[in-house]
């Protein structure tokens with residue numbers, strides 16, 4: 001899936017704005033500030049292509065990127081942002097629910113988890129949505145450079161335990177640092193291996 005140049009295609013705010021489901025896609029989900037933009041930038045080798053999810057105005061958009069002609073990379077809006085108004089959260093949840101349930105070409109979701117925080121309630125909510133939508137998902141730990149090699153072990157154990165509750169979860173966890181470039185090639189290989 002990972003051949004050809006990466007380009008921003010469009011921001012989608014409603015189901016009827018989705019591009020035609022004519023090629024496979026992968027999506028990225030995570031709490032606001034988890035490091036999703038940094039990871040997408042590192043993954044695509046395009047600094048600044050994904051903007052921080054807390055950029056006003058882009059928060060609620062599903063951002064589509066093209067991976068050459070072959071596939072889409074989809075950046076879902078960051079969730080769990082405490083200051084978001086209730087109506088905005090509800091609209092976002094409805095769009096997300098409809099997207100996950102209805103997107104036949106979605107091959108895999110990557111759920112980003114901050115290495116310092118582990119799986120939180122809001123992450124469980126998204127994972128439950130993925131279970132119910134039968135979207136296979138894989139956890140990607142972010143910002144691992146912020147932790148020592150021993151400090152990550154208990155967090156990984158917590159994540160592994162959390163994943164037991166989710167039938168749609170892949171057992172393998174991808175450990176990354178966008179800052180140091182760790183795990184980026186692994187993630188790229190995983191995406192390239194999807195068909």
Ligand code: GDP
Pocket residue numbers: 030031032033034035036037038039051052053054078142143144145146176177178179180
């Ligand atoms: P988003 O809101 O999920 O898109 O998060 P961003 O990619 O904007 O990152 C949020 C903050 O975490 C920024 O200050 C980043 O510089 C920082 N950050 C992201 N990835 C890493 C990482 O791998 N290591 C470190 N140390 N900081 C990171």
